[in-house]
Amino acid sequence: MVEDLDPNSADAGVPAHFGDPMREQRLLETAVGVVDRSNRDVLAVPGEERASWLHTLTTQHLSGLSAGESTELLVLSPHGHVEQHAFVTEDGTTAWLDTEPGAGAGLLKYLEMMRFFTKVEPRDAGKELAVLSLVGPGAADLVSGLGEPRVGEVPGPKFAAGSVPPEPTSLYSVREFEGGLARRVPLGVDLLIPREAKTAVIEKLGVPRAGLWAYEAIRVAARFPRLGWETDHRTIPAEAGFLAAGVHLDKGCYRGQETIARVHHLGRPPRRLVLLHLDGVASDHPPARGTAVELDGRAVGFVGTAVRHHELGMIALAVVKRNVADDARLTVGESAAAIDAG
Template sequence: MADASSSASSSPLAELPAAIVGSTGVARAYGNTFSEQRALTAGTALVDLSHRGVIQLSGPERLSWLDSLLSQRLDSLKVGQSSEALLLDPHGHLQHAMRILEDGENTWLLVDEGRAPALTAWLIKMRFMKQVEIVDRSEELATIGYFADSIPEPLQPLVLNHTGTPVVWQDTWNQVSEGGWQYSADHPASHWNYAEAVLPREALTTLAQAVAAGDVILAGTDALEALRIAAWRPRITTEADENALPHEFDWLRSAVHLNKGCYRGQETVAKVHNLGHPPRRLVFLSLDGVAEVLPETGDPVMDGENEVGHITAAARHYEEGMVALAILKRNTSVDAMLSVHSQGEVIPATQVVIVPPEAGRTANVPRLPRLGAVKRES
């Protein structure tokens, strides 16, 4: 797994007096995380994500080449269109997740912290004779997150724009992408209007000055994390491990096209979706608010005396209280009385199903008897 640290330079937004800076070098909060969550959902706050990576692809064959490598249909991506895709290993396990935007001359890949160098190196290795140029721009460019259907006014003059199309990725998580698959009929992300804008890194100083003047409101990454968890939105840095399959995280919803041509790991994706079941499943947990302890990544989730999974991310939400995402064994009952063990505390947890135990096996192919098997009389 990638190192969580960032190679990018320190952000001026993390040097503001109110900033509470985390290990990634950006602010986790600027004061009250609940008010920051409200400001984000209202579309009045920005969140500094300058620790994350930005990769630029250019050249006439970039989209068809990407389409051959990644899980999403990309060869027909239109100018200004956003998408999401996964890089899988030959066995279908997650290696990278990319937020993708096309501006007509370049395809932009936005990735989680610490992941750009390894992904860039792999893409360059796989270029062969294709007319594609790949450059890690993370040292020069920074990402700012926000919730709105259009670019907030303070960002408009700062957003990278060389082609007439602003480099702004609009998350597609609020609906099932073409060729995708959703497990839950009642999904909380229908109003999820999250976006990420790419700026020259020196523009962060301009934003910091606007914050000092009272013209811009900032929220920390803790506020964004709480909203992400409540929307069931997976992130590779927190949810995935070396055994992760897209099906386990509801990622077929936005990042996998089930009917596109060949790509690495496709056989496993198709086999699990049509004939098998993902071995684990992501769930949303509503945690007992009496406990003061906030669970940490990796804390065990218990069904009685049996460990059935672990926490991937937890936060305090401004409306829903203490919430978490967890990955459980597939056959864990949806009615199980779960608890989270953290820092000596036992925290009761109510499970909300994201990926059901019966996920997969959509082909409904009857199982054939084994050769030589004896049919027993009833």
Template sequence: MGGFDERNGAVLGDGGVAHFGDPFREQRWLAAGEALVPLDDRAVIEVAGPERLGWLDSITSQAVGRLAPGESTELLVLDPQGRVEHAAGVVDDGSATWLIVDAADAEALAGWLTRMKFRTQATVEVRDDVALLGFVDAGAASERIRTIDGALVWADPWQRVSAGGYQYAATAEHPGVDLAWRIAIVPSGSVPALAATLDDGEVAGLLAAEALRIAAWRPRWASEVDERSLPHESDWLRSAVHLDKGCYRGQETVSKVHNLGHPPRRLAALHLDGSDAVLPEPGAPVFAGDDEVGHITSVARHHEEGPIALAILSRRAPVGDLVVRSEGVDIAASQQVIVPADAGATAEVPRLTRLSRRPTAPDPRRTSPSA
């Protein structure tokens, strides 16, 4: 991103500026809402036209038909077997709907949407004249974004269970609640001047953003999705699936797994032993004893928690300590369950009155459809 990658100390990595010289301090600045992150590893698709919202509602997992201007949400595109093909953050400005996606998926998603238009009055375009800036809505970074003409801000819905969604994580203190993550869509021409005005404590790299995401148990298409991924496995029903909307491709599988079965895999958080100074790469195998039970999907060094990772494990993997094998080194991993092995078959299936007249207490992990 012009202006940021030219700063002194900028270290480039996959997809953009990895850090500006001090990843741990940048995490602290970012978490405090003081720093902006240039998100060159994301892209934007603009969907315009009078029928855009109803059309997107009919072909994706989220209820967006009545999305209000400025309102944010998230959607998935599933294949007929309910597996995740694409994921996007969504915000509407009243005349167009903007989809924030991982850059590697932008052309594929735009192509799929274009093929699905048929007679729909909508246009689909990957926008190369805008830039994306990530920040936490807790400090001065928010004020800087407000000074940019034409900025549109997406608020990550991961902070809470969305209307019509469901959380499998059985915890009263979900770490996602503490991450008020925002992404601003800004004109590319505004970036160089903005970058020139920022001090060292006001910028952060992609490593900082990833560390906060992983600590919040937040799944991402570029990391947690493969050809087998169901949204249930990574607790994505929390923010990207509306269980009470009409039919869409893959909806039958989503409903069947949630109401009657269990996903074959589950997302877990791992706290890694850092004594060997080896940080495993995504894809590193995870073992329980001699049995390989999964693999690492995302990994980072967190400024407070140390080495952390997300891993996709077999549903039958034990819930205790595990081992990650990387570069011939076995790394001890303390497991924190995100999606439990018995996830699924937990929805409030209506009971016949003649079988039980007792009222059922509401499940705090699910929001009301009218929320």
């Protein structure tokens, strides 16, 4: 379990690995495996006004979200800093929001504060649903009837008003599955299934299990950010890779919109998300989250998630200052680091 290897990890509650993390990574890249991510927090938002209500509170265009559809959303501070990130999955009667372990309470508190007289009833649904992830090229074959995930292009800084379609910027197809829901996502298929059925569903799927360490290595290599890992208290969406999937740049007013619009139209976010290759000569231990990325002895960013990848070696997602060149000679702790510009 994660907590047996790192008692302070925010990912406690799920298996880190099943004896061979590198083999599990290869499984997730070449075939398919099931990963227990049931430590994610889950909220339920039933109520006839849920779509329009969430549309006004978040960065995503949700007013037309229909049953069988899912997307991503952010909640921002008044100054445009990322406070929450969640997937929202609509089943026709309820919008289900799943977010990072420990983040659900803050998201639920915000939603309850913003209810006013709206016909919605947000609640903690962590005891109802658990998240499992089928990862790999064979994932979609296990759940028929799901279309390919779609993430739109981010428009240029000076795009014309009305040129961005009035729909979610990312769209993931959803269908019923084993008493819950299956959602097609870029890394495979997420399953939101009744928590008490988790063990039975894993056994019925009949595919090998992989731990969270393997999942995180695949995520890092694919450059997908994670709230609380690739974000800090002043992160704006354009800095951490959330813009394409989670932010509609031409919708009505929401909290933090002014910052998003200003930074996008100037085309100059202060920082950017990068993939780092670490040499691993001085240390073969991935650096801890929050470790400084340095250039000539001066901090220019921080490490989010660092992992050992079965092909790429030691790699990390990091957020660095925008003006750090792709060929800069960086250091992270005792390791030399280089930006992967691909």
